[in-house]
Amino acid sequence: MTITPERLRLYLVTDDGLTVGRPLADIVLAAVAGGVTIVQLREKRATTRHFVEQARALKAALSASGVPLIINDRIDIALAVGADGVHLGDDDMPASEARRILGKRAIIGISLGGVPENAADAIAQADYVAASPVFATGTKPDAGPALGLDGVRALRRAVPRPLVAIGGINQGNARQIVEAGAHGIAVVSAIMAAADPEAAAARLKDAVEGALRQ
């Protein structure tokens, strides 16, 4: 499947450590109401059973909105719930394996920590690319060194795929990331930890769209 650059405008990555007791699906739906265009379920500590239950609940919650559900890392979870795709990092399944298992229609995203020297196979299978991390981040302690805005510019030039940036993005720096060439921004805590996820998403979406209108 291909994915349009518009679909990446505001990409929410979940973190169940930031929900402070609120149901995950409630936060996600509020964020979608505020303008989130795509959602990734990321569960790094959950059992498979819990992960599949969360994914099924989110898939059902999102179905009316048309917002795609992407599963972090786990192709088995994506298959079990009929998710729209997977997002793969360096420690996850190779993108070529994921494509073989999931088929042509699945959305496959990959993280890149810089302009790659030997990731042609992965890029060939990827529908979009995430520049990760663009800035230092507290929600992914194993992320590599920050790419910065120059890294975003370099990836946009080098990789012929829709590009989203992730890592330390908030309302204050969203605009410059889009001006550097990203088609959209991906956030975790800027929405997940917000007291009002809908308002937080709306402000981030405004920042992205403001930069695009220039």
Added chain:
Amino acid sequence: MTITPERLRLYLVTDDGLTVGRPLADIVLAAVAGGVTIVQLREKRATTRHFVEQARALKAALSASGVPLIINDRIDIALAVGADGVHLGDDDMPASEARRILGKRAIIGISLGGVPENAADAIAQADYVAASPVFATGTKPDAGPALGLDGVRALRRAVPRPLVAIGGINQGNARQIVEAGAHGIAVVSAIMAAADPEAAAARLKDAVEGALRQ
């Protein structure tokens, strides 16, 4: 796929915390030379990338022997490497989902901690059942209360599937487990932690076969 009771005679479950620097595939192949009839790759801490690499290496190592490779929990890993099946516990994918994704030919095993009251769906999809844990075990700290030999007898009567027992099994108690009705024994540390895995496997196999000859 169906699995014969003979295939469960001596079931090795790996634990990469017990290899003390030896390559996992070397230990597994020595154990197969000693009489292991089926192997389960269990990786509870590995990244998906590492897990798939380990699984691919084991699948290749086992191919000449005809010994099936079962993957613990992870259907994505089983699909990626063409493993023979998966083993599912309570925290893993429901067996019905696993069957739908993997198809009829896959071997699906499930763990049962006693005679189940409402596991008919899971048993219907299972090719074999593991009584787990039969005795207290140090290699699976989240295992439930020990079933004991009476638990093995009860499962053998109640569940019409080939039955293997796991948990705290060694050369000293293997015989009584088979006498209680298990078609075979599954071990982790009794082989993985042995200085001579081939000899350890051969002694365990002798104990099982001795009990069966009576």
